[in-house]
Amino acid sequence: MDNQIGEEFKRIRKERKMTLRELSEKSGLSVSFLSQVERGISTVTFTSLRKIAEALGVSVNFFFEPEEDTPIKKRSLKKSADQPNFTYTSLAGDLDQPKFTPARIELKAGESQTAPYSHQGEEFVYVLEGELKVMLEGHEEILYPHESLHIDSTKEHTWYNETDKPVVLLVVSTNEDGRD
Incomplete structure (x- = not known):
């Protein structure tokens, strides 16, 4: 699996000094699932990605390739x-x-x-x-x-x-x- 999304949300989580447990509490997703997504072991549904984005305080668009300027x-x-x-x-x-x-x-x-x-x-x-x-x-x-x-x-x-x-x-x- 392409782990771009997992790597990106891990980077943002660490920038915000947020633990997986804190992200779990804010998103309603389990710590183990979030950890697996970050490591590229598990895939994410759109609903889960939206929950993660909201818990991190970013747009879902943030996880995808930007258009040319x-x-x-x-x-x-x-x-x-x-x-x-x-x-x-x-x-x-x-x-x-x-x-x-x-x-x-x-x-x-x-x-x-x-x-x-x-x-x-x-x-x-x-x-x-x-x-x-x-x-x-x-x-x-x-x-x-x-x-x-x-x-x-x-x-x-x-x-x-x-x-x-x-x-x-x-x-x-x-x-x-x-x-x-």
């Missing part, structure tokens, strides 16, 4: 990060403190981290392809292509792919303080 930010699928469970493509521009973060996410077949969680901000999810299972405050629903969801992220939720085909999403998220 120009004033006009065109986004294409060429700069995506391909992980075993998902592909993430940032569609964000070059703003210092964006109020929202757009991304194209492909959840691979069977990507099914189903433990609900909550965090600051809002999420808008639009299904481009496939079927996305959504849980919001104990209620389950399936979103099909061209259906969307806009929620207050402080409510317990999760979304995942338990089908045998990929699900492609347009996701726009924000945090209460204007940073993602």
Whole structure:
């Protein structure tokens, strides 16, 4: 497995003088899992990566290759990060403190981290392809292509792919303080 994400989150964690136990408490993920991700032994789902990013106080975009430095930010699928469970493509521009973060996410077949969680901000999810299972405050629903969801992220939720085909999403998220 390409361990770029694990190495990067370890670097940030150490910069913040945070132990694995502290990161575990903030993210809700086990110490052993976080340690395995840092060492490249275990893969991370998009949901887990989002929990780690939030606990470290950075955007999910932070873990992926930056675009070239120009004033006009065109986004294409060429700069995506391909992980075993998902592909993430940032569609964000070059703003210092964006109020929202757009991304194209492909959840691979069977990507099914189903433990609900909550965090600051809002999420808008639009299904481009496939079927996305959504849980919001104990209620389950399936979103099909061209259906969307806009929620207050402080409510317990999760979304995942338990089908045998990929699900492609347009996701726009924000945090209460204007940073993602």
